[in-house]
Amino acid sequence: xxxxxxxxxxxxxxxxxxxxxxxxxxxxxxxxxxxxxxxxxxxxxxxxxxxxxxxxxxxxxxxxxxxxxxxxxxxxxxxxxxxxxxxxxxxxxxxxxxxxxxxxxxxxxxxxxxxxxxxxxxxxxxxxxxxxxxxxxxxxxxxxxxxxxxxxxxxxxxxxxxxxxxxxxxxxxxxxxxxxxxxxxxxxxxxxxxxxxxxxxxxxxxxxxxxxxxxxxxxxxxxxxxxxxxxxxxxxxxxxxxxxxxxxxxxxxxxxxxxxxxxxxxxxxxxxxxxxxxxxxxxxxxxxxxxxxxxxxxxxxxxxxxxxxxxxxxxxxxxxxxxxxxxxxxxxxxxxxxxxxxxxxxxxxxxxxxxxxxxxxxxxxxxxxxxxx
Numbered sequence: 001x002x003x004x005x006x007x008x009x010x011x012x013x014x015x016x017x018x019x020x021x022x023x024x025x026x027x028x029x030x031x032x033x034x035x036x037x038x039x040x041x042x043x044x045x046x047x048x049x050x051x052x053x054x055x056x057x058x059x060x061x062x063x064x065x066x067x068x069x070x071x072x073x074x075x076x077x078x079x080x081x082x083x084x085x086x087x088x089x090x091x092x093x094x095x096x097x098x099x100x101x102x103x104x105x106x107x108x109x110x111x112x113x114x115x116x117x118x119x120x121x122x123x124x125x126x127x128x129x130x131x132x133x134x135x136x137x138x139x140x141x142x143x144x145x146x147x148x149x150x151x152x153x154x155x156x157x158x159x160x161x162x163x164x165x166x167x168x169x170x171x172x173x174x175x176x177x178x179x180x181x182x183x184x185x186x187x188x189x190x191x192x193x194x195x196x197x198x199x200x201x202x203x204x205x206x207x208x209x210x211x212x213x214x215x216x217x218x219x220x221x222x223x224x225x226x227x228x229x230x231x232x233x234x235x236x237x238x239x240x241x242x243x244x245x246x247x248x249x250x251x252x253x254x255x256x257x258x259x260x261x262x263x264x265x266x267x268x269x270x271x272x273x274x275x276x277x278x279x280x281x282x283x284x285x286x287x288x289x290x291x292x293x294x295x296x297x298x299x300x301x302x303x304x305x306x307x308x309x310x311x312x313x314x315x316x317x318x319x320x321x322x323x324x325x326x327x328x329x330x331x332x333x334x335x336x337x338x339x340x341x342x343x344x345x346x347x348x349x350x351x352x353x354x355x356x357x358x359x360x361x362x363x364x365x366x367x368x369x370x371x372x373x
Contacts, residue, residue, distance in 0.1 A: 004194045005337050006094070008328050009047035009366035011040045012206075012261040012317075013359060015133070016055040021069040037358035039070075041342050043080030044352075046368050049189060050084070050138045053206045053261040053326075057131030063089040067136035075138075080188040084138035088145055091152050092182045093135035094125030095120065100173035104214075125181035125364050126208065133261070135182055135206055144188040144199075149242040151184040151229070160239050162225050163273050169326050181208035181222065184229055186250065190298035196324060196371050197334040201256040203230055210278065223263055224278040230258055255371060258282060258329040261362060265323045266292070266312050291339055291367050294326070299343035299353055300363075316341055317362045328367040339367040 011037065020032035030036065042050065058065040066086040075082050101108045103121030113119040120126040128132055137143060156164055156179040164174060185204040191197060207226035231234040232240060233249040241247045250256070265278035270276055283290045296306075296313040300322050304312035315322035330336060344352040344362040356363055 003370045005368040005370055006191065006195055007045070007047045007198075007368050008009075008047070008049045008051075008257050008259060008330075008365055009042075009045060009351040009364055010051040010053070010261065010326055010328055011038065011360070011364040012053035012326060013363035016052070017071070018056045018058055018066055019321065020074065021056070021066050023066055024073060028073075029077045029107045030070075034153060034359060035070060035074050037355045038360065039077075040072035040080070041352075041359055041364055042075055043078070043082050043368055045342060045364060046082055048140045049202070051202065051204055051208055051259045052136045052138065054133045055136050055363075056237070057089060057092055057134040059131065059328075063091065064136060067138055071138050074131050080332050084140060086139040086143045088137065088148070089134065089144045090148070090150050090183060090185065092127075092131055093125035093152055093178055093180055094123065094133045094182055094246060095130040096124045098122055098124050098173065098176060099172060100169070100176070102169070102173060102177070104131060104168065104216075105169060118231065118355055124178045126223055133182065133206070135204060137202060137204065139189060142190040144190060147188050149186040149244075149246070152178070152180055153238070153243050154179050154184070154241060156222070156225065156230075156238055158241075159225055159229060160237060161228075161274070163221040164222055168216045168218055179222070179226060180205065182206045183225065184226070184233075184248045186233070188254070192369070197243055198371065199254040200371075201250070201252070201254050203233070203256055203258040204258050204260050205214075205229070205262070207263050207278075210268075221273070224281075226266060226272050227262060227278045227281050231285065233297055234285070234287055236317075254332045255334045257334070257367075257369075258288065259327065261326045263325050265325055267324075268314045282327075287291050287332055289334070289336060291328060291330070292324065293342050294339035295365050295367065297341040297343035297363070298345040298348055299356070300341065301345070314341075316365050317345075318357075319361055320348060326362055328365055330369055333372055335370045335372055337368040339365070341365050
């Protein structure tokens with residue numbers, strides 16, 4: 001009998017807001033068009049574990065409330081209903097004012113600037129209101145929230161070999177500037193008996209896009225270092241500390257998956273530090289598998305050619321002509337059995353292509369895994 005596979009997916013559902021998630025029809029089901037399209041895709045792909053990017057943190061209630069709303073009001077409805085009994089979310093740096101002029105426009109944003117880009121530019125992570133562009137996880141298997149390590153408050157300056165732009169931040173800003181534009185999570189999942197009943201760790205993050213800055217490259221440098229965090233975490237760097245002030249990185253031998261919208265493309269030119277691109281730090285890591293060969297689609301090609309040098313078929317986002325920025329990267333002690341990107345061509349599946357375009361400017365990415373141990 002063949003071993004069952006575990007499907008892990010990531011999906012940046014562009015600006016999935018509280019307003020959308022609380023928009024209900026007369027039957028009590030979700031009715032906003034964008035999350036309906038995203039839900040239809042998720043119901044087709046049916047991942048066991050789903051990482052969500054760009055979902056609002058609720059302004060009140062449990063952090064996972066909006067993830068629960070999406071699961072209950074959209075995913076658990078209609079003919080393709082899929083049940084996710086477990087949800088997790090935690091604090092995000094987006095839309096939390098720093099009190100400093102972080103974007104260098106000569107003025108520190110104030111609470112009255114809420115809703116304005118200048119408010120986002122001077123927040124610890126860009127967001128024009130608290131909790132915009134946050135993260136969440138849905139799962140068929142228990143998420144061990146009591147064992148999670150979060151790194152929302154870890155300071156950028158404390159990352160060894162950091163690339164903070166020299167001389168850019170003033171007035172004490174560098175002393176309080178956090179590394180994560182959202183957060184970094186190490187979230188354990190207790191798998192079912194069909195997968196051996198062991199633990200799988202999810203390393204979840206959503207680094208800032210390396211754009212919207214000037215020659216100082218503050219966002220490019222931060223993106224590089226938000227990804228570099230995982231390299232140092234795997235090396236068990238003693239310089240790291242989590243939000244409970246526990247020091248060190250990953251000391252366990254459980255398998256892991258790095259997942260999320262990492263806002264970094266393998267074929268980025270003119271970017272990167274230390275002799276590599278931002279995402280090259282992970283794709284070339286000896287403990288991580290690059291799943292680009294299985295995460296591809298015909299719909300990503302358009303008028304472009306498949307294969308080297310750009311591997312356009314691996315694109316996961318529609319902007320800039322198509323870029324690979326969303327990743328599910330398993331540790332080398334997991335076996336990759338398959339994967340994909342939900343981006344059909346019009347010839348393959350016109351309805352599916354329309355769903356993908358209605359759901360987000362990103363596409364869902366998934367990988368099918370088996371555990372070797």
